[in-house]
Amino acid sequence: AEFYFAYGANVDVATLERRMGDEAQAVSAHASVLRGYELRFDVPGLPYSEPAFASVAECAGASAHGVVYGLSEGGWERVLATETGYTPIEVECVLSSGEIVTARTLSYPDDARIEGALPSERYLGLLRAGARHHKLSEEWQTYLAALPTYEQGQSPQAVAGALVTAALALPVGVTAALSASAASAAAGADAGAQAAAASRAVGGAVWSVHDRILRPVFGDGGGARAA
Structure with missing residues (x-):
């Protein structure tokens, strides 16, 4: 099995199973801690509905809690296919048993992060549910429970903003993705790197x-x- 450290939506079992589909599965799951990294919500999502998603970034003295999954063959490829834009990294995680294992996880390039956006209640709810299911530390669960979330306004102005954003996202996104993919291809990047560059764009x-x-x-x- 390949070890994968999940800290975002994939901490939620149902979410991970849905993303694995029929092609792969998690054969083991262990509550774990990634030392020297902090959890951030700075991956750009969709304004007015899902503003920001989770990532981890190096930070001395910090720790990010999550789950180390043992994935069956093809599992890591499914993670990469459903988490576009992220960069794979190799890290050492401390399991609840005290054992240290080397695992793969995902980070986000510093130059593509955003500042000041909040996760939605729906998204953060997945992290909270996963933390309860896997019995992550009480301290971590308290931390997640206290995090602020984005509340979509119901005023005509806020609703209009969400509708306009949804309408613009496709043409703006397609244009940016094609441009970034072409530039990445010209630089000799493989298909995976091209897709990641397009997603970030x-x-x-x-x-x-x-x-x-x-x-x-x-x-x-x-x-x-x-x-």
């Missing part, structure tokens, strides 16, 4: 439109971003 382009055009009209779509 989509997120960056959508948030650029939000910051320059949508936010002044419809208000902030991230929950905590400075004007």
